[in-house]
Amino acid sequence: MTPYAAFWLTALLVASSNATPLWFSSEANVLMDSDLRGLSSSVAALFHPASSSPSNGTSSRCRVYPGDAARPSDEAWTKLNELTDGRLVSKPQPQSAVCYPGPAYDGEKCAAITSTWASSYSHMHDPIEAMSPVAQGMTCLPPNVFDSHNCTRGGFPLYVINATTPKHVQLGVNFARNTGVRLVVRNTGHDFLGKSSGADALSIWTHHFKDITYIEEYKDDKLGYSGPAFKAGTGVQAFEMYKAASEKNRTVVGGEGETVGIMGGYIQGGGHSPLSSLFGTGADQVLSFEVVTADGEFVTANSTSNPDLFWAMRGGGGSTFGVATSVTVKAHPEMQTTASRFSFTSEKIGNETFWAGIRAYVDYFIPNADAGTYAYFVIIPNVWTGIFTFNMSPFFAPNKTLQETNALLQPWFSRLDELGIKFDPNVTHFDTFYEAWRSSFPLEVVQKINATTGSRMFPRTNFETEEKRDELFENLRQSSENNRVQVHFNIKAVDPANADNAVNPAWRQNILFAQQAIRWPVNGTAAQTLKLREEFRDGDMKRWRDISPGAGSYLAEADRMEPNFGQAFWGDKYPRLLELKAKWDPKDVFYAATSVGSERWRVESVDGLPNENGKLCRVEG
Structure with a gap:
């Protein structure tokens, strides 16, 4: 295997159209034939890329799990650890194992973990923790959060490669493909659907790909872009990226949540942003990927090198077509920003007046x-x-002054005043986007243990007439009266230069990205929980789908039970994505819940609920 001629970035880079791939120094460390010399042929076969491997993995119905006859030997796992420079984490314990009887019990540590459990900062540096316990299976949480009565691994991986170079990723991908072991990819653990978990799987942890480099002038004639850019490792999180950009008097399109790994699954799944109404989705910003493919090769995907893979990875979803190690994205000018935070309740004004205020806002x-x-x-x-x-x-x-923002808000504020709704708008101007972002958004928390979220993108047509606005408003009100917590984003995702990528077409028409949550009794049975979730899918969420025919949902913030998820998450782009999945990952090495091609597989969870606590097996028939 001959890798690219390796060179790396240590300072300012200048890229020209169709340039040789620009690498971080860590990305020069790729898997070579020499790395596998001296191994017995049977062991070496576990790590060869698909192009030279005599092994075809397993054709069994389910992925290989502990106890299966085909499970890799202890020698094989030991060799994987050696080849990955000792970065294989074996059988990592859930954080809350210290709270339950057993060798890991530690009352002081349990108290410390419990006190910060809801904070995403307490989970993002852990190799296995998931920020959606429901999707993991809720098998080991602090007892005062949810008493699982004991601590089991549940939907957590059994082995984790703490990857810092493409070589580490290549070895993990090859090992999983050649042995039939289930593979998952985890960055920070931010997702609603359990995409970064998997019972007893091998996990590739990309959290420590942290390099960031500014490129003063990046030119790609085919994309029609010439300007500044950032190249960043896939482990870079929003708070790190925004800070680095601001230091160059720039900003980038990323999420509002500060600990989200925006160069990983966020950007590959589309990614909505506080800047989307100006510049489009996160995926629209991508100029190039460095990626390990399912056959174990390290390649560049951009407008001229593997362009079909480039198309798919810009919106087609993470953990699907490859494992990215870095991403190059457009940089935009730093800008002034104005923000307003306020609240009001129905307590003193009554419900009808409260809802009149909401209806006024819809206009x-x-x-x-x-x-x-x-x-x-x-x-x-x-x-x-x-x-x-x-x-x-x-x-x-x-990019709005205080006066411009007040002018936008005043028509609605005047109607609230007329209704007698008291509120303090707290409209504040900031000199930079970075300062405004740091001051305005709440820290995201670990998701609830008895709730899940469904979402819908409501297009412009839902707001173009008073009749349609009334219809949408009544459906939002009905959801609240059905005890659904709602989270909304009044946003559009512009289509920069008619971007040709896999981003859900529904984003281009979106005006309101809306979410509602179903809650169930904490101590209810699995059958009761499933029944409530099915009723939510077929009831409140169906109402929203019915009034927005042909629209869609956002794959990163959605119900794992979303019906016809291919259409919902990708619209008319799904057939092409299925074709590219078959081309780039014919053995389905990569799987994530509701990802492209995932309908061929299902997790046979131990309790029958939609979570990762069970074997991943092919769907028969």
């Missing part, structure tokens, strides 16, 4: 999105008191 969704703003708001019902709460957190106006 301004189109003009606000067209003005380039991003509104992140929540509607919370209280089933015990009958009180509804509205939180704007925040109304975010990049």
